[in-house]
Structure formats: structure tokens, C-alpha cells
Amino acid sequence: MEQNMNLEKADALKEEANECFKKQNYVKAITLYSNAIECNPTSAVLYANRSFAYLRTECFGYALEDASKAISLDKTYVKGYYRRAASYMALGKTKLALKDYETVFKARPNDKDAKLKFNECSKIVRQQAFERAIAVDTVKKSVSESINIDSMAVESTYTGPHLVNGRVTLEFMQELMDAYKDQKKLHRKYAFQILLEVAELFKAQPSLIDVTIPEDSKFTVCGDIHGQFYDLMNIFKLNGLPSTENPFLFNGDFVDRGSFSVECIFTLFGFKLLYPNHFFMARGNHESQTMNQMYGFEGEVKSKYSSQMAELFTEVYNWLPLCHCLNQRVLVMHGGLFSRDGISLEDIRITDRNRQPPEEGIMCELLWSDPQPMKGRSPSKRGVGIQFGPDVTARFLEHNHLDYIVRSHEVKSDGYEEAHDGKCITVFSAPNYCDTMGNKGAFITMNGKDMKPHFTTYEAVPHPDVKPMAYANSMMSLFG
Numbered sequence: 001m002e003q004n005m006n007l008e009k010a011d012a013l014k015e016e017a018n019e020c021f022k023k024q025n026y027v028k029a030i031t032l033y034s035n036a037i038e039c040n041p042t043s044a045v046l047y048a049n050r051s052f053a054y055l056r057t058e059c060f061g062y063a064l065e066d067a068s069k070a071i072s073l074d075k076t077y078v079k080g081y082y083r084r085a086a087s088y089m090a091l092g093k094t095k096l097a098l099k100d101y102e103t104v105f106k107a108r109p110n111d112k113d114a115k116l117k118f119n120e121c122s123k124i125v126r127q128q129a130f131e132r133a134i135a136v137d138t139v140k141k142s143v144s145e146s147i148n149i150d151s152m153a154v155e156s157t158y159t160g161p162h163l164v165n166g167r168v169t170l171e172f173m174q175e176l177m178d179a180y181k182d183q184k185k186l187h188r189k190y191a192f193q194i195l196l197e198v199a200e201l202f203k204a205q206p207s208l209i210d211v212t213i214p215e216d217s218k219f220t221v222c223g224d225i226h227g228q229f230y231d232l233m234n235i236f237k238l239n240g241l242p243s244t245e246n247p248f249l250f251n252g253d254f255v256d257r258g259s260f261s262v263e264c265i266f267t268l269f270g271f272k273l274l275y276p277n278h279f280f281m282a283r284g285n286h287e288s289q290t291m292n293q294m295y296g297f298e299g300e301v302k303s304k305y306s307s308q309m310a311e312l313f314t315e316v317y318n319w320l321p322l323c324h325c326l327n328q329r330v331l332v333m334h335g336g337l338f339s340r341d342g343i344s345l346e347d348i349r350i351t352d353r354n355r356q357p358p359e360e361g362i363m364c365e366l367l368w369s370d371p372q373p374m375k376g377r378s379p380s381k382r383g384v385g386i387q388f389g390p391d392v393t394a395r396f397l398e399h400n401h402l403d404y405i406v407r408s409h410e411v412k413s414d415g416y417e418e419a420h421d422g423k424c425i426t427v428f429s430a431p432n433y434c435d436t437m438g439n440k441g442a443f444i445t446m447n448g449k450d451m452k453p454h455f456t457t458y459e460a461v462p463h464p465d466v467k468p469m470a471y472a473n474s475m476m477s478l479f480g
């Protein structure tokens with residue numbers, strides 16, 4: 001009797017969760033699926049459904065765990081393999097994804113969707129194997145070494161902004177942003193020029209940058225932008241344009257998901273060149289090749305320019321600094337802290353960053369980790385990096401004589417969140433993330449005197465009718 005009651009309750013909770021999922025309220029759906037699982041811990045369907053909701057909230061580690069659990073409960077449950085394949089794809093583990101898509105395809109040979117995904121995934125695996133083969137066979141010259149800017153002509157029909165003697169000026173930046181607002185493009189010659197120059201600038205810098213904010217000056221920290229160019233323009237409208245008097249730090253994840261990533265990155269790189277000592281940019285987990293391949297940036301660059309430029313972006317992103325320390329009191333990184341205690345600022349400063357983010361270690365954790373409310377450390381819900389508790393933050397701050405840390409990386413409904421007794425602040429600057437999350441955006445301002453964080457929040461502004469993920473790999477829109 002008790003058992004039946006629980007099964008009925010689990011079913012009712014599942015129905016309610018499914019409704020929330022349909023309304024894109026994934027967080028509530030996850031809670032309800034979890035309650036349903038408590039009532040009936042042997043249902044593969046419940047785990048597969050929760051896995052889907054985790055996929056939608058970018059908790060790919062949890063999504064993978066749930067899909068694996070669904071398969072272990074019922075090896076014939078095809079949806080379990082579907083979900084696990086999607087989790088592997090999201091984590092960039094394409095070979096493992098292919099195995100699961102093959103299982104699905106064999107179980108349902110007449111299912112069009114299963115066939116499509118299997119074929120798409122095979123294509124990606126083959127292409128990656130091919131790319132690895134040429135990387136071994138040939139000593140490939142980097143794009144930055146082999147490109148010839150002088151040979152590129154600017155046609156007389158071009159009406160966009162011009163660099164002045166190869167230099168970015170304030171007038172250029174204003175014209176560039178105006179051109180972008182009208183959905184025009186920067187000439188490819190100038191685009192390449194900006195990329196080469198900004199690469200030189202970043203190359204000369206350490207992995208950890210020390211920033212000095214004078215006592216009576218304001219400093220602004222922004223979080224994820226994710227290709228939302230019109231919201232980026234709104235930040236400048238609310239907080240003023242960057243200048244030597246109005247310095248900014250953008251804390252990674254400039255691109256991917258939003259379909260105006262090219263516009264965002266050239267605007268930000270332009271300001272970096274204009275104000276190299278008052279405009280800062282840190283690497284996020286999305287300034288990487290696998291992320292850009294899946295979440296739209298690579299597709300967007302290929303569509304608006306060329307695959308050669310997409311390759312050059314990969315080279316430039318490898319030189320982005322990993323972390324900024326403000327007035328020796330506040331440490332700012334995209335993801336968070338580390339899998340062990342005792343890491344010093346010097347350890348970060350000397351980290352060799354000219355590479356794709358590795359799967360573990362200091363660089364990986366700076367870009368991928370998240371805070372958690374519980375003490376100690378846990379495996380990441382994302383499947384990469386770690387989760388760190390308030391005690392970990394406290395020990396890190398004490399060890400390095402810091403006041404607090406600022407990080408980004410997670411969407412928050414108010415655009416920011418103060419965790420760990422106010423010592424770990426999240427700032428996220430992409431409002432209504434992916435046009436669906438309904439969150440506010442936020443940025444932090446502080447002055448050099450007390451370094452106290454002030455929060456400004458704002459709603460999303462309209463953008464032209466190009467949907468997020470419009471340039472993403474077709475596998476990613478197939479998350480179902």
C-alpha cells in the first residue's frame with residue numbers, strides 16, 4: 001500500500017515537473033523530478049527526464065550522471081542512451097557520444113532523428129580524427145605568422161569604419177559600434193589587423209594581471225556577455241563608455257550562444273587596443289576551441305568572415321590572461337577556486353596559459369569551477385572543474401591576504417549573487433540569457449579607496465531577429 005502511494009505520488013510529481021519543463025522552468029522541474037525520484041528511486045524515466053533538465057541548465061556533469069543511472073536501471077531504455085550521448089557531446093567527448101548514438105540508431109533504425117544525430121556525430125568524430133592527423137603530419141605555421149595583411153585591399157565600395165594608420169581611435173570605436181548597431185560588418189583587413197595587434201598585447205602580459213585603482217577612481221567589473229551585443233551597448237549606456245577615467249574589466253565568456261559574438265569581441269578588443277592599461281579582459285571557459293565549435297562562435301566567424309579567421313581567434317584566445325588582482329585585495333577570475341589548498345597568486349602568475357584549457361589543474365579550475373553553499377569540495381555539476389565551499393574560499397583569501405573574490409560563469413536571476421559570507425561574488429552581465437532565462441544582468445563598480453562592491457542591475461534590451469545559437473553546431477540544438 002505504502003509502495004503504491006509512493007508510485008502514484010512519483011507519477012503526479014513527474015507530470016508536474018514535465019509541465020514546468022515545457023514552460024522552460026528547468027530549475028523547478030529539477031526539484032520536482034528529484035522529489036519524484038525520492039518517491040520512486042527505480043524509475044529510469046525520472047532520471048532521464050531530470051538529465052534533460054540538467055542539460056538545459058548546463059549542468060552537464062549531473063546530466064551525464066543521471067543518464068548513466070537511467071541506463072543502469074533499464075538497459076533497454078533508449079532515451080537513457082540519448083541523454084547520455086547529449087551529455088557527452090556537451091562535454092566535448094564526441095567518441096563516447098557516438099557510441100551511444102549508435103546504440104540508439106540500432107535500436108530504432110527507422111527513427112529519422114536518431115539517424116540524423118548518429119550521422120552528424122560520426123561526421124564530427126571523423127573531422128576531429130582528420131584534424132589530429134594533419135596536426136601530427138605537418139608542422140603547421142600559425143595564422144598569425146603566415147597571414148599577409150598588406151595583400152588585403154579595402155574596396156572603394158566599403159562604407160564602414162577605417163583604422164587610422166593601422167590604429168584604433170575613439171572615432172573608430174564610435175563608428176564601429178554604430179556600424180554594428182546597423183548590422184554592418186568591419187572590413188576583414190581591419191578585423192585581422194585588430195586580432196594580430198591584440199595578440200601581441202596579450203602575449204606580453206603575465207597570466208595574472210595586477211591592476212591598481214587609485215583611491216578616488218571608479219572601476220567596473222562585468223561578467224559573461226555571451227554574444228549579446230545590444231546588451232553590451234546598454235552597459236556602456238548605463239555606465240559610460242570605457243576610457244582612461246572609466247576603466248573596465250570583462251571577466252570572460254564574451255562569445256558563444258548569442259548570435260552577435262563577432263560584434264562583441266571586436267568591440268571589446270578595439271577598446272583593449274585603445275586603452276591597454278585601463279581596459280582588461282580575462283579568459284572564460286568559452287574562449288576555447290571545443291566550446292566555440294559547439295556553441296556558435298566558430299560558425300559565426302566562418303559565416304561573417306572565414307575559417308582562417310576562426311583559427312586566428314583560437315590563437316589569440318590562448319593568450320588571454322587568466323585572472324586579475326585589484327589593488328592586491330580582490331581577485332577576479334571567470335570560474336573559481338582550486339581542488340587543493342595552498343595555491344598562491346605566484347602559482348597563478350607563472351601558469352603557462354598558451355594552450356587550450358586542460359581538463360584539470362590551476363588553469364582548468366580558474367575557468368570552470370563554481371562555489372557551493374556546503375563546506376569542503378565536491379565534483380562539479382558541469383563535469384569539469386570543481387565546486388568549492390565557504391571554508392575553501394576563506395582559507396584561500398587568508399593564505400593570499402585578499403578581501404574577496406569576484407567570479408562569473410553562472411547565470412543568476414538578479415545578475416549577481418553574494419555567497420560565502422560575501423567573500424565570493426558572482427557577476428553575470430547577459431540579461432535574459434539565451435533569450436529564455438528571464439534573468440537580470442549586472443555589473444560591479446568599486447572605488448580604489450574601500451574596494452566595496454556596488455551592484456547595478458538591468459533588464460535585457462531588444463535585438464534584431466537572429467536567435468541565440470543560430471550559428472551553433474546542429475548537434476547542440478538537438479539536445480532532445
Ligand SMILES: [Mn+2]
Pocket residue numbers: 253284285286334408409410
Ligand atoms: Mn563560463
